[in-house]
Amino acid sequence: MKRPLSVAVAILSGLLILLGYFLPENFSALRSLQTLLLGWAALVAAAAVLVGIINLVFGVHWKRLRAAQNKDYYSPFLILAFLVTAGLGLAFGPDHPQFQQVVLSIQAPVETSLLAMLAVSLVFAAFRLFRQRRGWIGWAFILSAVFFIAASSVVLLGDPALAPLQVLYQLFPAAGARGLLIGIALGSLTAGLRVLFGADRPYSG
């Protein structure tokens, strides 16, 4: 009995939200119901953040720290960082400028370093891609990379003689991206409809 009820609630909520997007604005009762349901969803999502963090810190890393074998020596750092950040956040409030400064002073350099690592990884990946796929895809990749780097370079960017070329280099990626995005939109639509039909149930009920 539990599962049919949860499926019915999920389908009904989904249909009400969907109808809210299509029906005119003078259906005020439906609009307020849509706002109410979305508000509940936002509240549940906020509670999920807390549940997720507690699970990560105490369900995963605390267990790894206490494990008899294969101890994870990074886990104490994570737990300590969490406790200090949560403690300071609760004491001073998340909007406190000095608290934000401390958090950003740690987070920004770490994330920038990761971005730099990613740039290096992608450059190596591009070389590997050319080596592994020497066919037309490899050559198409190299030619388009050289073409786009040259066309968007500082030297050529302002040259009026190259204006038609620049239109061309904006046109091709835009056309390709639109094609992919239309496919993704259609895929999203059918995936959403499967949930509305109750065929996909991302909840066990």
Added chain:
Amino acid sequence: MDANTLIGLGFTLLAAALILLFWLRRNKQARPILRPIRAIQGMRRAVGQAVEAGTRLHLSAGRGSLLSPDAASALVSLSVLERIALLSSVSDLPPLATSGDPAVAILTQDTLRGAYRSVNALELYSLERGQLTGLSPFSYAAGTIPVIRNQQVSASILVGHFGVEVGLIADASRQEDHFTLGASDSLTAQAALFAITPDTLIGEELYALPAYTGSNPVHSASLKAQDVLRWLVIFLLFAGAVLGILGVL
């Protein structure tokens, strides 16, 4: 109701009607014939090898929120996770799911629990199987990389909404010599994945994954509906261009 809303409503109703039509007209005896996709064939092999070798499968569900348009890709990842959990329920090491959205992390735990309950193997489930590894893009990547390196993982299936940070996750998996399947609804993530792993799904191939993993006949019906809608969009674009050239539009 304006024209855009009407078009949206029309497409939604048409898609729903097509899914129902193809589902009702399905041949219950025959398996649906699907175009072979190398990455998905590789994933099937990797799942089989992981079960045989007693290694772990890792599914990264991305960091798409359920309250945003990225939710559809998260739903696909949950569908794939359920299938993987069922296929690998006889493995020594159950699969592990990571995500960057708290609600999706809870749903990965629920999906795994539901899958194991359906095969009477609830002892395989624990809360550690579905982890929230980070809330910002790079903290998510930084939290996922140790999972790939330290949890006896042999294959990583990256399905969901990612940004460019997926490059770090895919590269860590490649360095460990794992099978890596990448599928995302984000063009940036697709570009990064395409450079790093040969098993990348492009465009709407992500949404075909549930049909290929064969979990439900509705997935095949939905794939056929998607194909019909795509041809309809192509026709409309062509017709619009021709009418534009002729000066009618």
